[in-house]
Amino acid sequence: MALVPPYIENLRPYEPGRSIEDVRRTYGLTRVAKLASNENPLGPSPLAVAAIARNLGGLNYYPNGGLDLRVRLAREFHLKVQNVIAGSGSDSIMSGIIRAFLCDDDEVLTTEAAFIGFQVLARSRGVAYRTVPYRDWHYDLEAIAGAITENTKIIYLANPNNPTGTIFSKDEFDEFYRYVPQRVLIILDEAYFEYAKDRPRYPDSMHYRYDNVITLRTFSKIYGLAGLRIGYGFAHEELIANLLKVKLPFEPSGLAQIAGIAALDDREFVEKALELNARGLRTIGKSLREMGFEVIPSEANFVMVPLDSAEAAKSLTEELLRKGVIVRPLGAFGLPHCVRISTGTDEENRMLLDACREFGVGAECGAPLPVVAAR
Ligand SMILES: Cc1ncc(COP(=O)(O)O)c(C=O)c1O
Structure with missing residues (x-):
């Protein structure tokens, strides 16, 4: 057409x-068991459900673009609110990143068979989408560093990775980062962060505070709120300010933000x-x-x-x-x-x-x- x-x-x-x-x-x-979408089999966080029930009466009002949740997350992670964004799932923030930072000649670089949500979003922008094979079902960070060209603009890394479930270590990431130019934005997708955070070799990207790294996390997995669509990201305040320009004005929804705030205490x-x-x-x-x-x-x-x-x-x-x-x-x-x-x-x-x-x-x-x- x-x-x-x-x-x-x-x-x-x-x-x-x-x-x-x-x-x-x-x-x-x-009886049917749905073991297909990495959801929480226990259901949603009870504190989140209770908070939603208490706030149904406010549905007539437009929400405030995630500000309350941003403030709460900034307090939780010792950041400024300007370093935090909230959206309708981390997918939505990823979509904003694609819109805000990619120009026509830019390239996206990641592993083969990366998380399908990212593949679809990146390919929908019509830019070159380049991949590097897995090494033993792990991201091959060395090969990804070696594949960076002058057109590379975004590198997407999911840690833990979907669909393999594997992680790359702090040492591997530190070594990789030395080869990444500042003009390249690294998306560190930590949708499954909570499941891996206690592994000694897991690199919690919140500890890095690099200007060209954006961390994405979600309430969809450990907090059991996939159906509500609520996720968040951390980055340098300039990156966040530009992402806020392309974000849909009223996302996340008011109830999603209220549920997220309550879930953090659960x-x-x-x-x-x-x-x-x-x-x-x-x-x-x-x-x-x-x-x-x-x-x-x-x-x-x-x-x-x-x-x-x-x-x-x-x-x-x-x-x-x-x-x-x-x-x-x-x-x-x-x-x-x-x-x-x-x-x-x-x-x-x-x-x-x-x-x-x-x-x-x-x-x-x-x-x-x-x-x-x-x-
Ligand atoms: C690696 C990864 N990133 C992001 C998402 C999407 O998360 P959200 O529900 O917050 O959009 C998923 C969901 O399966 C995922 O596996």
């Missing part, structure tokens, strides 16, 4: 995972979610490996499972769906032979493992399933 630039015409839109209701209806199931919920996740990672990792699957060690709230082929990944995904377990096939990310599985409640994890076990047993018995031993 003549009205649409080719880079939009050729863009594949972001496809969210299948909903519980859809799978329930399609397969005639009563330490008990965060602890519970971390414990459940650690248990889930251990159980899923150990059990799947015993069944012969390869499981990439993860520092987030999901694991990636590479299979022998795209057909095997498709067949596992479909078999699990039939048994009421939704997982995420990674074809859209660029890894058609992999699936990503979020940790669930203990019961959901059991459903997953029972379903995988049946799948594996079918293969061992010689049933015609195109399965999948460890690679």
